[in-house]
Amino acid sequence: MSSAVAGSKDVWTRLVQAFALAVTVCMLFGATRLTPELKGELGSVAGVGFLLLAGTLLSELLETIGLPHLSGYLLAGIIGGPDVLELVDHHTVDQLSPVNTLALALIALAGGAELKVSTLRQVAKSLSYAMFLQSVLVGVVMTVAMFFLGRFTPFFATLAPVPMFGVALLWGVLSITRSPSACMGILSQTRAKGPVATFALAFIMSSDVVVVVLVAAAMMLARPLIAGSGGFSVRDVQDLGHELLGSIAFGTTLGLALAAYLKLVGRGLLLVLLAIGFGLSDFLRYVKVDATLAFMVAGFVVQNLTAQGEKLLHAIEQTGNVVFVVFFANAGAHLNVPLLRKFWPIALTLCVIRGLATYAAHLVSSRVASDPPVLKKWGWSSLVSQAGLALGLSMTIANAFPGLGDGFRSLAIAAVAINEMIGPVLFKLALDRAGETRSEEAEISRTSLMPPAQV
Amino acid sequence: MSGGIAVLLGLLVVAFVSSMLVGGRTIRGFGLPSGAEYLVLGVAAGPHGLGLLPRSTVHSFQPIFACAAAWLAFVVGLGYLLVGRRRVRLGRAVTGIFGAALVGAGVSAALFVTLDALDILHGFERLELALGAGFVGSETTRHTVRWVAERHGARGKLSDWLADMARASALVPVLGLGILFAVAPDAPLGAFDLSVRVGCTLGIGVVMGLVAAVLLGREFRRDESWGILLGTSLLAAGVAMRLGLAAVATLFAMGLTVSIASRHRLEIKYMVQPTEKPVLLPVVLVAGACVDFDSLPKLWLLVAVALAARLGAEVVRGVVLIALLPAARASGPRIGFGMASTGAISLALAFTLLVRLPGRASSAVLLLAAAGVLLGELIGPAELKRALEAAGETHAVDAESDVAPLSLPSSALHDSDFGERTSVSDFPEARR
Helix, strand or coil, X not given: CHHHHHHHHHHHHHHHHHHHHHXXXXXXXXHHHHCCCCCCHHHHHHHHHHHHHHHHHHHXXXXXXXXXXXXXXXXXXXXXXXXXXXXXXXXXXXXXHHHHHHHHHHHHHHHHHHCCHHXXXXXXXXXXXXXXXXXXXXXXXXXXXXXXXXXXXXXCCCCCHHHHHHHHHHHHHHHCCCCHHHHXXXXXXXXXXXXXXXXXXXXXXXXXXXXXXXXXXXXXXXXXXXXXXXXXXXXXHHHHHHHHHHHHHHHHHHHHHHHHHHHHCCCCHHHHHHHHHHHHHXXXXXXXXXXXXXXXXXXXXXXXXXXXXXXXXXXXXXXXXXXXXXXXXXXXXXXXHHHHHHHHHHHHHHXXXXXXXXXXXXXXXXXXXXXXXXXXXXXXXXXXXXXXXXXXXXXXXXXXXXXXXXXXXXXXXXXXXXXXXXXXXXXXXXXXXXXXXXXXXXXXXXXXXXXXXXX | CCHHHHXXXXXXHHHHHHHHHHCCHHHCCCCCCCCHHHHHHHHHHCCCCCCCCCHHHHHHHHHHHHHHHHHHHHHHHXXXXXXXXXXXXXXXXXXXXXXXXXXXXXXXXXXXXXXXXHCXXXXXXXXXXXXXXXXXXXXXXXXXXXXXXXXXXXXXXXXXXXXXXXXXXXXXXXXXXXXXXXXXXXXXXXXXXXXXXXXXXXXXXXXXXXXHHHHHHCCCCHHHHHHHHHHHHHHHHHHHHHCCCCHHHHHHHHHHHHHHHCCCHHHHHHHHHHHHHHHHHHHHHHHHHHCCCCCCCCHHHHHHHHHHHHHHHHHHHHHHHHHHCHHHHHHHHHHHHHHCCCCHHHHHHHHHHHHHCCCHHHHHHXXXXXXXXXXXXXXXXXXXXXXXXXXXXXXXXXXXXXXXXXXXXXXXXXXXXXXHHCCHHHCHHHHC
């Protein structure tokens, strides 16, 4: 009886949410059609509100069919974005880049703070084998795949074999990037705890360092292949070392400062996190330090060298709830639907090959590391997602090799879009199947009562 | 680091300081009730002062602060009918609205006649200046009553009346601005009748308020509630701004709707209330930076006329108050001066007008609002204290004591430190 009541109540709640979503869409649709000439700042405010509200509501509705909240946010952005209903215009999507910066800073901080030394020790063996095999096997397979499939794209069909190999090498390295944001988004929603969740977090966060090094190395190797001139430069290695050491040094300092603030003041954390997200990211870019790595190190320091880790995680969670919805919904709105429509066959093929390579690399590494059965079965699922990091690197590569034109970046966007949509669903499914999601505790955590302004 | 980021960081520092001022019993009473010190800081940092906030930078942030002003209107609307857990009494609310309308009408009439006599501005601009200055000058900041009550431990019928009247007075400037925006000649909905435009201004707020109330109605989960509240309010404000309507009036209507329709009105109120000062004071600072002392000829004469008209109207309000309330008789008509404190909300509204209808008239309205805030700060709290002393209501309770909100669950008190943030004046009945 009680379950029947609960069931009908749930249906009623979903109906109310669906109705509210319809009202939201209709209201903004009416306003945009009444004043089609008005774009820019005036449209941005309503656009952000739409992304936030529609993302929240759609994620709740999709939850009923087992999809992660993240998919709801992305879908809200895609539907409301410039290529479908045009409720959110290109200007708004561009205007929201500071929100992306803030979200990525929060994700990196949270990711670092989630990594405990004790946890890393537990998974050290699995992690090292997986890191090596995932980087090498996926990188090599995707380089070969791109070398052969690239001929079927309009951009690379005319390239000679050597430059084509350079392009394929870059694609191979790009393929080993994962999505810390998707991982954190799913873990934050599900509160999953267990071998799969622990492995995913440890692998994806630490792979950021490996990716930075490999991308830099690949660009050094690819430059003479693509341009047909130049060679290896010691300066590039120096720059890379400077970037890595600078990031670690800055992150350690920031972590200690944050810990001191948390201990001595402990209030107004929302504003402190906003200042870090907006101000420090800008500053780090200026001094050529990798912001993601620096923030991750800061979170790691707070968690492992001080007793303030939980407080920091709680503050980020409270701040991030709203920021992440806008971030992912904006990522959905940013999705270039016409481009995806144009390149989906080749992009999908590359994604399938990447998925298979990831799965194969995981099978081998988990067998060698003697992982527990549940990790052997589902450990690969978190490694499919790709998002901001891959897009950022594709832009870096496109800027470094202007001769490639927009082709490389366009194909990367299309492939990332597919991985971005499929990856979180796979990871959530795996966590559910592995029995690591704890919906009751997740609900309890949602009733925390700290208002963002006072976090 | 870009100039925009530097300014943003500076404003975050202001918001940080403001958030520190919101809570903590150790520094309660610190700062002025109207937030005039932030106004002066803004003027000093603005283009007319040290030039730390250049005009172009301020201009680029204007839409964000217009949104912030709309959020403040939402917070005001949400708490419009409630003082702590107590509902505002109807008679007092009507008196408060009538008093504010009287003051606003007095200021508007005086300015309109003066503008006509001096032949300054014509057509809609003249109307905009006269009505705009009247509207933004009609409010009595509710913080003044609270501030005086807290400092002097006041309690009694007169303090409650004045608190209710001050709270009710916010309706006049917000609705007035809603009408003014609707009659503006370049409104995107110009093809529609005025009543439709005003109806849309309030209707969008009511619809989104109902949506928020329904979504928050079943389960109150705070993290999700923030997404819903921010989403609905940004959407409502954005749609109103896009249609050229007053987002402040829309969000005020939305807040009022939520407070009427949601069974979680108290929880929502206590959830959003701590955001008021961290949002308000940066808005005041930026409004201060936008104050232009040269927008019109003979501007200082207009300032003098507006302030004199306000004080005259306050005396009339004092007479009305004496007639209605025996406790007010001891202080005489001067009690009206105690209601002369306009606050940061007035400045935020004037700033909104400047963003929506940039020009000489709205610049002058902002200056008049700033002058009103400074005048109110000089005489309002002192006169209010005098009136409460004359009525024998000061030192009725220990101003340092705190009372926790009785309606909230203990977990809420524990988690959100509300015990530290709420004050005696928020829960008058709990003290008795």
